[in-house]
Amino acid sequence: MSTAITKDTATTTPVDLIEAADGLTPFQKRVLSEICSIPKGKVSTYQGVAKNLRTSSRAVGQALKHNPYPEIVPCHRVIKADRTMGGYFGDDGEFSEKVDRKKSLLKSEGVTFSAPEGCEFRSGKRKLGKANGSKIQERVSLSCLCDNYADE
Numbered sequence: 001m002s003t004a005i006t007k008d009t010a011t012t013t014p015v016d017l018i019e020a021a022d023g024l025t026p027f028q029k030r031v032l033s034e035i036c037s038i039p040k041g042k043v044s045t046y047q048g049v050a051k052n053l054r055t056s057s058r059a060v061g062q063a064l065k066h067n068p069y070p071e072i073v074p075c076h077r078v079i080k081a082d083r084t085m086g087g088y089f090g091d092d093g094e095f096s097e098k099v100d101r102k103k104s105l106l107k108s109e110g111v112t113f114s115a116p117e118g119c120e121f122r123s124g125k126r127k128l129g130k131a132n133g134s135k136i137q138e139r140v141s142l143s144c145l146c147d148n149y150a151d152e
Contacts (some may be wrong), residue, residue: 008149011047014033014036014069014072014073015033015036015113016031017069017072017073018033018036018069018073019033019067021069021137022067023066023068025063025068027055027059027061027063028066030053030063031049031053031059031060031063031064032067032073032075034049034052034053034066035049035064035073035074035075035077035078036073036074038074038078040074040109040110041109041110041111042077042111043077043078043079043106043111044077044079045078045079045080045081045083046058046060046061046078046079046080046081046086047081049078055117057081061076061078061086061087064078065087065089065090070089075088075089076088076101076102076105076106077106077109085099085102085103087099088101088102
């Protein structure tokens with residue numbers, strides 16, 4: 001469900017675009033309007049947005065999946081309370097291309113990341129051994145911690 005950006009929408013504010021978008025509930029419009037206040041180069045958490053709107057962080061995440069203007073309404077600036085990426089467009093897999101895109105967008109805006117003590121930045125799978133003749137693999141987290149909070 002993506003609404004095309006046209007010449008007419010190029011000069012419209014993000015909040016105006018959200019209000020005019022077809023197919024969004026009033027709640028989804030409130031969530032999308034709220035995240036427009038997160039400045040470029042900063043992040044907020046699902047929990048922080050939820051607190052401002054007096055709702056749950058899960059409800060915020062569900063609403064963000066329906067952002068018709070991802071190029072304009074910065075849903076990528078919302079992360080999990082533990083400072084890891086969280087999902088992006090309904091995909092919350094740590095190894096997904098969508099979540100990689102979210103991290104890339106944040107980096108392009110100047111958001112910095114750090115690894116928790118004792119962790120390394122790495123991705124892929126780690127072999128754990130064999131069970132019943134088959135290889136057991138564990139996903140190695142590529143989650144890193146965002147350092148640029150708008151809430152602080």
